[in-house]
Amino acid sequence: MEKVFVLISIFxxxxxxxxxxxxxxxILTVLSTLILLLIVGIRYKHFPVxxxxxxxxxxxxxxxxxxxxxxxxDKKISNLVYIVSLVLYSLSLxxxxxxxxxxxxxxxxxxxPVHVAFSFISYAFFTLSFLYALSDRETDRVLRLNYLGFITxxxxxxxxxxxxxxxxxxxxxxxxxxxxxxxxxxxYSGIIHLKYSNNRKLINIATIVGFAIVIFTYLGIGxxxxxxxxxx
Amino acid sequence: MDKIKKILLDINYSFxxxxxxxxxxxxxxxxxxxxxKLYNTIDYKALFKWLYYNQSIKNFWLYLVTIIFxxxxxxxxxxxxxxxxxxxxxxxxFHLSFLLILVAHLINSIYFYKVSDYIIPEGVPxxxxxxxxxxxxxxxxxxxxYDITNEGFIKNLKADLIYLExxxxxxxxxxxxxxLKIEGKYLILKQASPFLRSITFKLRxxxxxxxxxxxxxxxxxxxxxxxxxxxxNEDMSAFKVLVIDGDKKETMIWSLGQNVNIKGQSYTITxxxxxxxxxxxxxxxxxPSVYLIFFASTLFxxxxxxxxxxxx
Numbered sequence: 001m002e003k004v005f006v007l008i009s010i011f012x013x014x015x016x017x018x019x020x021x022x023x024x025x026x027i028l029t030v031l032s033t034l035i036l037l038l039i040v041g042i043r044y045k046h047f048p049v050x051x052x053x054x055x056x057x058x059x060x061x062x063x064x065x066x067x068x069x070x071x072x073x074d075k076k077i078s079n080l081v082y083i084v085s086l087v088l089y090s091l092s093l094x095x096x097x098x099x100x101x102x103x104x105x106x107x108x109x110x111x112x113p114v115h116v117a118f119s120f121i122s123y124a125f126f127t128l129s130f131l132y133a134l135s136d137r138e139t140d141r142v143l144r145l146n147y148l149g150f151i152t153x154x155x156x157x158x159x160x161x162x163x164x165x166x167x168x169x170x171x172x173x174x175x176x177x178x179x180x181x182x183x184x185x186x187x188y189s190g191i192i193h194l195k196y197s198n199n200r201k202l203i204n205i206a207t208i209v210g211f212a213i214v215i216f217t218y219l220g221i222g223x224x225x226x227x228x229x230x231x232x
Numbered sequence: 233m234d235k236i237k238k239i240l241l242d243i244n245y246s247f248x249x250x251x252x253x254x255x256x257x258x259x260x261x262x263x264x265x266x267x268x269k270l271y272n273t274i275d276y277k278a279l280f281k282w283l284y285y286n287q288s289i290k291n292f293w294l295y296l297v298t299i300i301f302x303x304x305x306x307x308x309x310x311x312x313x314x315x316x317x318x319x320x321x322x323x324x325x326f327h328l329s330f331l332l333i334l335v336a337h338l339i340n341s342i343y344f345y346k347v348s349d350y351i352i353p354e355g356v357p358x359x360x361x362x363x364x365x366x367x368x369x370x371x372x373x374x375x376x377x378y379d380i381t382n383e384g385f386i387k388n389l390k391a392d393l394i395y396l397e398x399x400x401x402x403x404x405x406x407x408x409x410x411x412l413k414i415e416g417k418y419l420i421l422k423q424a425s426p427f428l429r430s431i432t433f434k435l436r437x438x439x440x441x442x443x444x445x446x447x448x449x450x451x452x453x454x455x456x457x458x459x460x461x462x463x464x465n466e467d468m469s470a471f472k473v474l475v476i477d478g479d480k481k482e483t484m485i486w487s488l489g490q491n492v493n494i495k496g497q498s499y500t501i502t503x504x505x506x507x508x509x510x511x512x513x514x515x516x517x518x519x520p521s522v523y524l525i526f527f528a529s530t531l532f533x534x535x536x537x538x539x540x541x542x543x544x
Contacts (some may be wrong), residue, residue, distance in 0.1 A: 168515070171525060176261045180257075190249075206251075
């Protein structure tokens with residue numbers, strides 16, 4: 001049943017890319033994803049950002065919303081945003097909502113929604129900055145989006161660190177996912193310093209590489225490697 | 233000196249240092265991933281102690297990242313002085329919080345340790361010995377509370393503990409995500425599990441052989457034959473028992489329907505009655521850096537948000 005909502009979003013997004021950019025379809029895409037996440041949350045009694053299906057939908061929703069707020073009325077960028085969203089929605093069809101009757105007690109904390117929501121919001125910021133960098137447009141916006149991504153990512157990391165300490169007794173583990181998460185943080189802390197360098201090309205290249213690290217951390221490690229944040 | 237100062241304050245150098253640290257961390261993550269045997273204890277020891285006891289060429293990335301962060305620490309300190317002179321208050325706090333995170337992690341890398349999987353059975357005083365010659369923790373599981381879901385899963389696990397702190401008896405609660413601090417160490421609740429107190433093997437209608445497990449002061453003696461419990465399988469249907477009859481020692485696996493030979497007489501196990509009590513499994517962590525790291529990172533989050541609104 002949940003996948004129907006994904007298919008609805010896919011329909012709207014395809015229309016937005018290949019036909020006409022209608023505000024009403026943009027709003028309906030957001031609404032259908034919101035309703036989907038709401039249904040999953042109520043039906044399976046957890047904050048709906050667990051596993052591949054839910055995280056991809058949350059990620060797509062965050063990207064579109066962030067584009068509404070921090071993006072520009074640029075046809076090329078809007079098309080790129082909807083193409084990425086289309087990829088995210090389509091990939092989510094390979095997953096399913098987290099339906100296990102056993103939800104660990106450790107997820108029963110406010111730190112869980114804060115950690116995952118801010119992490120995916122930051123991914124959305126990094127994705128949008130990547131799309132601007134890729135199009136070689138608005139370096140100031142790229143830097144601003146990177147900084148916003150860095151702030152939200154730091155909040156995600158900070159809440160994850162506190163949660164990890166409360167649940168495992170350590171705020172950092174020497175695992176693939178955790179090391180890469182740390183890499184994203186230090187790498188983007190480097191990028192935000194580039195504000196003062198005025199080197200547009202370097203900013204764009206660094207942003208594109210940063211996005212590659214983010215995607216590998218989320219999907220590469222999450223799907224294909226042993227880790228504490230498995231998406232499988 | 234001026235040249236060094238210039239390098240330390242140079243934004244580009246900081247960027248390349250962070251990129252280099254990222255590169256070595258990425259390399260390191262793959263080394264960790266493909267060498268689980270070498271790194272399986274790294275999360276249980278302070279980093280510097282771990283490096284001392286696990287000397288391997290594969291750890292080169294940890295040394296290089298440490299060196300880069302020493303450089304970034306010094307560079308951050310110079311930025312701090314620069315921010316102070318230019319009265320950039322929020323940028324100053326931003327850099328200060330980053331330095332505090334580094335200092336906290338340095339403390340963690342020297343003093344941290346974690347010991348895993350201690351079982352505390354209900355109603356039995358337990359002394360937990362700690363590494364680094366630390367004073368043992370003396371704890372008593374007074375009460376175990378939990379709910380069982382319709383699917384049979386344990387939920388809302390909570391335990392009431394009585395413990396000694398500075399020779400004074402105190403009580404506290406522990407649950408998942410809510411550790412208990414005792415003598416500066418954190419008790420982290422992992423799970424609850426049934427704990428085997430004794431097993432009764434019914435041999436014939438009236439004969440029973442009870443083997444205590446919880447307090448094995450020594451082998452259990454029946455008619456000169458000693459029985460000692462060694463292990464059991466997950467569903468407690470098979471038990472490994474050491475039987476000592478004079479000079480003869482034999483490890484046997486006992487399960488339902490099995491014939492057991494005691495003093496030349498054969499008995500059949502007609503019933504196995506395990507007597508279990510509740511217990512919790514805990515990890516114990518010592519990390520004196522934890523308050524500083526969370527204070528510094530909270531400060532870092534706040535100042536990054538303020539800087540965004542300040543500078544846009």
